[in-house]
Amino acid sequence: MDIDQDVEPAVRRALFEQVRRHTGIAMNERKWTMLKGRLRRRIMALELPDYRDYLQVLDTNADEVRDFIDLVTTNETSFFRTPRIWEYLANEYLPRWAAAHPGVPLRVWSAAASSGEEAWSMAMLCEEFRARHPAFRYAIVGTDISDGILASASGGRYNGRSMEGLRQNHPALLQKYFRNEGGAIAVGDALRAQVAFRRHNLYDLPRDIGAFDLVLLRNVLIYFDVDGQRSVLANVRRAMRPEGVLIVGESESLSRVAGGFAFEQPLIYRKEERDHEQLA
Ligand SMILES: C[S@@+](CC[C@H](N)C(=O)[O-])C[C@H]1O[C@@H](n2cnc3c(N)ncnc32)[C@H](O)[C@@H]1O
Structure with a gap:
């Protein structure tokens, strides 16, 4: 044949x-x-x-x-993808969150982590913030359904387009948080100590991955139909702390698919509590 x-x-x-x-x-x-x-x-x-x-x-x-x-699965991603979001996180989200939660560690979920660039970008942002606010603590979990791509994420070795983007746009961060490992550019220990990767299918209940203050669910909803998006968002919502913030990708919106989230800015939503919803 x-x-x-x-x-x-x-x-x-x-x-x-x-x-x-x-x-x-x-x-x-x-x-x-x-x-x-x-x-x-x-x-x-x-x-x-x-x-x-x-x-x-x-x-x-x-x-x-x-x-x-x-x-x-389609695994396209990059460091600091969609710069506007990273500006929001650095200039608005982190300062506000840290001021409102003294002594509480921030928990972040990169919920379709692909090869890890998003989780490591968040770790760099948090490290930079911590340098100015030494009491700040955080932990990042990256999950994906693909074992192959998760192995790349936790390996943390980058080259090609991914590395080129970081080199061009954030040379100081590259210098500070990466090291040369036998010719490859690899994530250094400071970031590795803060990030863990594991397998998780977004359609499964997020039973044992914890409760998060910030969820990056970017460029994955586009692959699901409306019913799929609804179940995934309901699952993600369950893993969010009250008032948690959810960020979606550039061509994604919750307007037609999700209850329980309030629009904050384009691509940025806040978890609404059900009681509040019922009152509204
Ligand atoms: C295009 S990448 C997005 C990466 C990153 N979030 C970003 O915005 O750059 C989409 C990722 O979603 C993952 N994915 C697809 N279906 C999934 C599912 N049901 N559960 C968890 N991850 C899934 C794919 O394996 C892929 O790595």
């Missing part, structure tokens, strides 16, 4: 269904070329004749599901 021959609509639909089942990501015919391209290499590596056989492997081999998730 030729792997490049047309794939039957039923097989395509079954593959979209597998994507949804394992990640919650909604795909349709418009995404077929992309999905096909991503799976093609894997199918060839497994020496399978075609996509239908791959469906069978997925059904019977739990280890393959892990690779499948790595393949179907």
Whole structure:
């Protein structure tokens, strides 16, 4: 069989269904070329004749599901992505939060952490803040559904476009918080002490990841349909402390999908307490 021959609509639909089942990501015919391209290499590596056989492997081999998730997720990210948000965090959020919560450690969740740039950016911001406010304490948790990308996140070694962006836009931070590790640029110990990465599917209840003051849920809702966005946001809300702040990505908005969050500024929301909602 030729792997490049047309794939039957039923097989395509079954593959979209597998994507949804394992990640919650909604795909349709418009995404077929992309999905096909991503799976093609894997199918060839497994020496399978075609996509239908791959469906069978997925059904019977739990280890393959892990690779499948790595393949179907889109992991694009960068240090200090969307500068306006980082300006808000540095100039408004952190000073206000620290003044209102003396002695309380700030807990931050990078909820679709990808290769970690967002979590490390937050750690740099917090370290800079701590240099001016020595009593400030914080901890950051980065989670993602893809084991492959989480390994890169906790490895903390960067090159290519990711590193170029940091080098160009924040050379002083690069100098201060990264080190040379056998030719690679790696996150240094000061940041590593504050950040932990772990696997979490946003569709699962956030039972044991803790309660957060600030959640970065950026550039992931776009992959879910409206029902998916609603369940993910309800889960995320459960993991937020009262008055917690939620930040979404540039092309995301909660206006149609989420109760329980009040709009603060574009991309920035605050958790509303249910009692308050009922009164309103
Ligand atoms: C485009 S990246 C966003 C990275 C970062 N938040 C940013 O804005 O730069 C989207 C990430 O969401 C993750 N993801 C997709 N579905 C997920 C799910 N159901 N649960 C947790 N993470 C998921 C992907 O693995 C991917 O790393």
